[in-house]
Amino acid sequence: MKCPFCRPDMKALIYEDSLIRILIDSYPASRGHLLVVPVRHVEKWEELREDEKLALLKGVETAMKGLEEVLKPAGFNIGINLGKAAGQTVPHIHVHVIPRYENDCSFPRGGVRKAVLDIEDENLSLKERWIGNRMSEEEIEKLKELFGNV
Numbered sequence: 001m002k003c004p005f006c007r008p009d010m011k012a013l014i015y016e017d018s019l020i021r022i023l024i025d026s027y028p029a030s031r032g033h034l035l036v037v038p039v040r041h042v043e044k045w046e047e048l049r050e051d052e053k054l055a056l057l058k059g060v061e062t063a064m065k066g067l068e069e070v071l072k073p074a075g076f077n078i079g080i081n082l083g084k085a086a087g088q089t090v091p092h093i094h095v096h097v098i099p100r101y102e103n104d105c106s107f108p109r110g111g112v113r114k115a116v117l118d119i120e121d122e123n124l125s126l127k128e129r130w131i132g133n134r135m136s137e138e139e140i141e142k143l144k145e146l147f148g149n150v
């Protein structure tokens with residue numbers, strides 16, 4: 001099986017060390033939506049080693065710091081979809097780091113809780129929005145510079 005996180009598109013890869021990678025989400029729910037993934041192909045949380053769990057959390061922190069510097073979001077939603085029933089589409093664990101901006105949706109209350117409601121998320125429904133949420137080349141370069149290793 002071809003796994004997009006084992007062989008990431010080089011354009012999406014903005015950080016990599018021996019344990020984790022930070023990738024730009026292809027269908028950004030907001031501008032600057034990043035994914036933190038283990039380098040090793042791990043499908044289930046319980047298959048992660050302790051050092052990988054810690055590296056994933058540190059990667060989330062790195063991603064947030066970089067985004068704060070470059071895009072100045074007003075908040076973040078952090079989430080992991082574990083299992084098909086929870087909406088996991090790529091069977092390689094990935095932590096979503098979704099920067100949030102003042103007034104980026106009408107009803108932000110509930111945050112990640114919205115994941116369990118059977119309604120279209122206004123942030124995820126439209127392809128135009130995904131395209132509109134893409135970062136500029138300049139923003140991506142700034143992030144890479146901050147992370148300093150790709």
Ligand SMILES: [Zn+2]
Nearest residue numbers: 003006041092
């Ligand atoms: Zn993989």
